[in-house]
Amino acid sequence: MDCKIWNLLSIASRTRSKQYLLGRCTELLIGYPLLIFSYCCYRNKKKWVFGTNVGFIDNAKYLFLYVNENYKDIRPIWISPRKEDINKLRALGFEAYEKYSLKGLYHSLTSRVYIFTYHSKDINYFTSGGAVKVNLWHGVGIKGGKGGKLENNYTSRFNASLFTKIFLPHLYESNDLFLSTSDMMDKHFKKMFDLNDEIIFDAIYPRCYYMCKEKNFMLSFIEKYESEDLKQLIQKTTEYKRVFLYMPTWRGGMNDDFIHDAGFDFADLNSFLKKENMLFIFKLHPAVLISNNIKGDSYSNIVFFNKKWDIYPVLPFTHVLITDYSSIYYDYILLDKEVILYPFDKKSFLEKSNDLAFDYDIYTPGYRVDSITELKNALVSNQIFKIPDRERILESFWGKTDFRNLDILCHKIKAL
Numbered sequence: 370m371d372c373k374i375w376n377l378l379s380i381a382s383r384t385r386s387k388q389y390l391l392g393r394c395t396e397l398l399i400g401y402p403l404l405i406f407s408y409c410c411y412r413n414k415k416k417w418v419f420g421t422n423v424g425f426i427d428n429a430k431y432l433f434l435y436v437n438e439n440y441k442d443i444r445p446i447w448i449s450p451r452k453e454d455i456n457k458l459r460a461l462g463f464e465a466y467e468k469y470s471l472k473g474l475y476h477s478l479t480s481r482v483y484i485f486t487y488h489s490k491d492i493n494y495f496t497s498g499g500a501v502k503v504n505l506w507h508g509v510g511i512k513g514g515k516g517g518k519l520e521n522n523y524t525s526r527f528n529a530s531l532f533t534k535i536f537l538p539h540l541y542e543s544n545d546l547f548l549s550t551s552d553m554m555d556k557h558f559k560k561m562f563d564l565n566d567e568i569i570f571d572a573i574y575p576r577c578y579y580m581c582k583e584k585n586f587m588l589s590f591i592e593k594y595e596s597e598d599l600k601q602l603i604q605k606t607t608e609y610k611r612v613f614l615y616m617p618t619w620r621g622g623m624n625d626d627f628i629h630d631a632g633f634d635f636a637d638l639n640s641f642l643k644k645e646n647m648l649f650i651f652k653l654h655p656a657v658l659i660s661n662n663i664k665g666d667s668y669s670n671i672v673f674f675n676k677k678w679d680i681y682p683v684l685p686f687t688h689v690l691i692t693d694y695s696s697i698y699y700d701y702i703l704l705d706k707e708v709i710l711y712p713f714d715k716k717s718f719l720e721k722s723n724d725l726a727f728d729y730d731i732y733t734p735g736y737r738v739d740s741i742t743e744l745k746n747a748l749v750s751n752q753i754f755k756i757p758d759r760e761r762i763l764e765s766f767w768g769k770t771d772f773r774n775l776d777i778l779c780h781k782i783k784a785l
Contacts, residue, residue, distance in 0.1 A: 393536075396495075397535070397536070399495075400494070400495035401495070403495045403496060404494070404495045404496075404497075404498050405498070406478075406498075407478055407495065407496045407497060407498035407499060407500075408498035408499045410478045410479055410498075410499065411479065412478075412479055412480060412481040412499060412500060413444075413479055413480060413481055414481040414482070415442060415443055415444055415481075416443075416444045416446065416476065416479065416480040416481060416482070417436065417443055417444070417445050417446070417480060417481070417482040417483075417484055417782075418445075418446050418447075418448050418476060418477055418480040418482070418483055418484070418492050419432065419433040419445060419446070419447050419448070419484045419485070419492070420447065420448045420449060420484075420485050420486075420491040420492035420493075421485065421486040421487070421491050422450075422486075422487060422488075422490060422491040424449075424451065424454060424677060425447070425449070425454045425457065425458065425679075426679045426681075427486045427505075427507055427576060427679075428486050428505035428506070428507065428548070428574050428575045428576050429484055429485055429486045429491065429505055429575075430575075430576070430679070431575035431576045431578065431579050431681075432484060432505065432575040432775070432778070432779075433445055433447055433463075433484075434579075434594065435575060435578070435775055435779070436779065437463060439776075439779075440779060443783075444464070445463075445464070446464045446465065446466065446476050446480065447463060447464070447465040447466075448465070448466060448467075448468055448473055448476070448477055448492045448493065449465065449467065449468060450467065450468040450469075452467065455467055461593075461594065468492075468493055469493075473493075474493075474496060477492060477493045477496035477497075478496045480500065481500060481501055482500065482501045482503060482782060482785070483497055483500045483501065483502045483503065484503045484505065484782070485502075485503070485504060485505065486504075486505050486506065486507050487504075487506075487507060488504070488539040488540065488542065489502055489539055489542060490539035494538060494539040494542065497542075501545045501546075501782075501785045502542065502543070502544045502545050502546070503544070503545065503546045503548070503782055503785075504544040504546065504547045504548065505548045505574070505575065506547065506548055506549075506558070508696035508697075508699075508700070509550050509551075509554050509574075509696060509699050509700075509766045509767075510695070510696030510698070510699050510766070511694070511696075511725055511726060511727040511728075511729060511732050511733065512618070512694065512696065512724045512725055512726065513557065513561055513724065513726055544562075544564070544568055545568065545785055546568060546570055546781065546782065546785060547562065547564055547568050547569055547570065548570060548571075548572060548574070548778065549569050549570065549571050550571055550572070550573070550574065550766060550767050550768060550770050551571065551764070551765060551766055551767055551768030551769075551770070552768055553765045553766065553768075554766060554768075555569050555571065557726055557727075560726075561726075570778070570781055571768060571770055572770055572771075572774075572775070572777050572778040572781070573767075573770045573771060573772045573774065573775065573778075574700070575775060575778070576681045576700075577681075577700055577703055577772060578772060578773075578774075578775045579681065579682075580681050580682075580684055580685060580700070580703070580704070581703055581704065581772045581773075582685075584685055584686070587682060587685050587686075588603075590682065591603055591682050595679070595682055596678070598675065598678070599678050599679070599682065599683070602650075602672065602678075602683065603682070603683065603686055605648065605672070606648060606683075606686045606687065607686075608648075609646055609647055609648040609670075610645070610646045610647060611645075611646075611647045611648070611688045611689065611748070612647070612648045612650065612686065612687045612688050612689075613647065613648070613649050613650065613687070613688065613689045613690075613691055613748065614650045614652060614680075614683070614684070614687040614689070614690050614691065615649065615650065615651050615652065615691045615692070615711075616652045616653075616680070616690065616691070616692050616695055616697045617631075617653070617654075617657075617692060617693050617694075617695060617711075618654075618692070618693055618694045618695040618696075619654035619657060620718070620722075627657070627714065628653070628657065630713070630714060631711070631713050631714075631741065632713070632740060632741030632742075633741065634741075635667070635668055635671060636668075638668075638671065638745075639668035639669060639670050639671050641745060641748075642670035642671065643669055643670045645748070645749055647670060647748065648670055648671075648672065649670060649671050649672070650671075650672045650674055650683070650687070651671065651672065651673045651674060652674040652680050653673075653674070653676075680697075684700075684701065684704065685704060687706070688706065688707060689706065689707040689708065689709060689754060690706065690707070690708045690709070691708075691709045691710075691711050691744070692708070692710065692711070693710060693711055693712040693713075693714075693715075693718075694712065694718065694725075694729065694733070698710075698733060698735075699762070699766045699767075702756055702759060702762060702763060703763075703767065703772060705755075705759070707753060707754035707755060708735045708736070708754055708756055709735070709736055709737075709738060709744070709747055709754050710733065710735045710736065710737040710738070711737070711738050711739075711744055712729075712737065712739075713739055713740065713741075715729075715739075732762065732765065732766075734756060734757050734758050734762065735754065735756050735757070736752070736754045
């Protein structure tokens with residue numbers, strides 16, 4: 370078996386159940402005849418289907434909401450394998466269907482435009498034949514594509530075996546539009562995904578368009594669209610002198626329990642935060658382990674962010690982001706807030722990871738700490754942790770994109 374697909378299956382076996390792999394094989398057997406049939410279907414250019422495979426979050430969510438609110442000539446439909454997402458959206462008055470329901474299949478087969486955050490698999494790859502595919506992607510930054518080089522990237526169609534293309538066809542599909550944000554990111558994505566200039570289009574990420582709105586707008590947005598639990602968290606942030614958000618990158622299996630290595634003693638940290646009237650929010654990747662089965666309500670001044678929640682409505686209500694190599698750094702700088710970098714494992718991470726396309730020190734400037742003691746000292750200092758050379762970083766990763774204008778993207782999609 371091809372070593373690349375074997376590595377992917379090994380990861381899947383560790384992070385997902387055997388039932389998932391069995392279900393995937395079954396989907397392939399049914400899917401390929403369906404894919405052939407999908408090329409024969411008439412597609413309505415006024416009907417757009419949206420989806421994100423990990424829930425109602427990210428760029429597809431925000432563009433879906435924007436189109437619903439502003440483009441009455443378009444029929445936006447959300448497609449998802451999750452009943453929870455479908456029920457939530459229907460309760461909000463939106464049109465949504467399960468991926469393999471009869472209506473889900475019908476609308477996926479007859480919609481002209483597919484809008485997704487990762488791949489058309491977010492909706493249904495096997496119903497996408499003949500559709501216009503719009504990839505909004507899920508982040509700018511210094512990571513991606515095994516160094517950002519086509520020859521190192523297993524998703525390169527030139528670097529894959531026939532078996533991998535059959536088993537994971539969505540990784541090798543062609544997009545009709547790929548959302549980028551700057552000249553530097555254009556070059557990066559073209560290397561990563563073998564894209565040409567006609568497919569790349571620069572505009573603000575939909576999630577950042579909403580994130581950058583004034584707080585009153587965001588409060589109204591949260592009241593209208595978000596869960597009661599998230600509303601309670603937003604209210605909770607107003608009760609503290611400072612709110613810190615810790616969002617480390619996932620180590621990709623190199624160290625899934627790195628929180629222990631980072632030196633966090635939750636009881637000690639909570640006592641420290643309580644004394645200083647501060648709130649600490651942990652937003653971790655779903656694959657990250659937390660030792661000792663810590664419960665989210667165990668500490669008064671620490672919140673473990675639910676993996677089902679959307680972090681973007683919360684960002685404007687935090688004061689300081691604490692991160693390391695994560696792409697959230699580049700979204701957060703749009704808010705012109707404070708950032709502390711905590712790359713405690715920088716040496717080992719940079720040695721083991723082959724996923725950095727740009728120099729970490731050059732493109733991630735900011736105040737850095739190397740230990741939990743230094744981090745705690747920074748939290749209680751009176752220092753303002755503004756990002757030095759912010760304009761250069763904004764230009765590199767966001768170019769001249771207008772974060773107040775999402776219509777430019779919608780008009781481009783309509784013109785496809």
